[in-house]
Amino acid sequence: MMIQAVLGNPHHPEYGVATIPFPIPHDQCAHCMELLEALEIGDAVKADCQVQEINSFYSVLKRMEMLTVNVEELNYLAKRLDSFDTGEAAQFQAMAHKLELFELKDLINLTFCCQQATVITDFSDLPAVGRDHYMNLHGGSAKTEELDALDGEETARMLIESGSGTITPYGVVYDNGMKLEQVYDGRFFPCYYYEPNAITVAVTSKAEPEDTEHITWLFLPMVQEEIGRALQRAGIADPADVRLRLEDTQLPDEVDVLLDMEQENLADLNVLAQAADALSSDDMKKLGAVVTLAKPQNAEQAKNLVENLDLFDFAPGAHSPAEYGKYMIQRSGHFDYDENLDEFYDYEGYALQRMNEEDGLFTGRGYIAYKGYTSLAEIMDGSQSSHMEMGGMA
Template sequence: MMMQAVLGNPNHPEYGVATIPFPIPHDQYAHCMELLEALEIGDAVKADCKVEEVDSFYTVLKRTEMLTVNVEELNYLAKRLDSFDTGEAAQFQAMAHKLELFELKDPINLTFCCQQATVITVFSDLAAIGRDHYMNLHGGSASVDELNKLDGEETARRLIENGGGTITPYGVVYDNGMRLEQIYDGRFFPCYYYEPNAITVAVTSKAEPEDTEHITWMFLPMVQEEIDRTPLRGGIADPADVRLRLEDSHLPNEVNVLLDMEYETLSDLNELAEATDGLSKADMEKLGAVVTLAEPKSAAQIKNLAESLDLFGFAPSASTPEEYGKYMIQKSGRFDYDENLDAFYDYEKYGMECMNAEGGMFTDRGYVAYKGYYSMEEVMNGSQSSRMEMGGMM
């Protein structure tokens, strides 16, 4: 938790308040929205939450108290600030104080450019101040050779002697000509990866051109309440008006190329993301091979395959019957392999026998075969799960 805010209804203070943690944890999102809804606030787009109190390391945010804000903007700002290191935190707070920013749109935009400023909190180490200032002027990075040639103390002295610094509670800040650009327009949040996710989808309205910059970003998996609320910021209330584009994915490429975003739904994509979110690297490799074998036609079918990986045999990197036979005998755990008898194993023959019995195939990732009781078609359509549940009830 980066901060905690006490929010109330500006028009009905008698309704009471709700204390919300920011960034809102995924598993608490629905509950937090219920708390706000009970107060008749928490709209996805409107600024309808009065900030009664803020508790945060970022004390500059205290100036939002008694203002009316939008909860999603506050959540996005918290995500941005949660990723800052100590230096960036000082830059943000000092510049927010200097510029006297209040409306949440402006602090959000400041998070994208405050790194250009120089903040001096301790004047005793001029060399360090000079190095930091030089890096701030050069996009936050510099080569070792540049820093070795730099006279940090002289750079710091020139900065201080030239004036232009503003004293703030967070140090003396020099803006270095920084401009507060409108990266965030007040409606569409810039794409920002706060934490790892399985699938990133760009959501736009079909009423807009395909190359529109009015993009609502969705980082799947998300809880259903977020799935429902997020498109509203893009002015999309009707699911039929949604246009989807796959922007990024941690799934195997075999999965990505099969996803036809013209026909997929956010719900199906989200379920796929949930099913694959906890898969290990080895399981992701296996999923790529399984998809090649099964040839699913939709995210829903891929999700069912991801949930049924244990029904498939997989020999990573095996590309010949001999390699498959060697994997089965040496690494599958089905045999007590004795390396002293290695010369007597006919790996190719055993591999061929297995392949003939299984009907598997070689893929770019290795050999894969289906070993389940029901047909692969039933597995992909989820019908085997229904039959198993019915069988368990009888």
């Protein structure tokens, strides 16, 4: 929890208040929205929540108390601040104080540029101050040889003697010519990866041109309340008005290429993301091979395959019968392999015998075989009647 805010209805204080954690955890979203709805506040677009009290490491946010804010903007700001290290936190707070920023739009935009400023909180280590200042002037990075050649102490002294610093409760801040750019326009949040996610989708309205900058970013999987509020904020009421673009995924390439975003819908993409979100890296590789074998046509069929990965045997890296047999005998765990007898194993012969008895395929990722009783088509269509055959690999 980065921020805890006590919110009330500015027009009906008698309704009481709700205490909401920010960023709002996914599993608490519905509950938090219910608390706000009971107070007749919490609109996805309007600023209708009066901040009665705010508690946070970012004490500069206390200036928001008694202001009326939008809950989605406050949630986005909390996500941005949650990623900051100690130095960025000092830069944000000092610049917010220097610029006397109160509005959430301005505070959000500050998170994208405050890193340009230099804040001195400790004057006892001037070489470190000088290095930090040099880094801030160069986009936060510099070559090792540049830093080695830098006279950090002299750089710091020149900065201090410039007299351009402003004393704040968070240190002496030098803005270095920073401009508060309008990265956030007040409606559409910039793309920001707060946490790992399976599928990232850019959502726009079909009423807008295809190259519109009015993009709503969805980081799937999301709970339905989050998706609904995001679309409401985008002004999209009719699902038929949604245009989808696949921006990024953690899924195998074999899944990415099958997704036709002109035919897919958010619901199917979200359940695919939910199913894939818990997969390990090894399971992701297996999924790529499974998709090559099964050839699903859409997100729903891919999701059904994700949920039935245990019906497939996978020998990663096996691209020939000999490699498949070697994997089975040496690494599958089904045999007590003795390396001293390696020359006596007929890896290829064993593999060919297995392959004659199973529905398998060599893929770019290795050998994959389906071990269920029902057809692959039934599995992809959502049949739950298939079972593992005895003797399948773990």
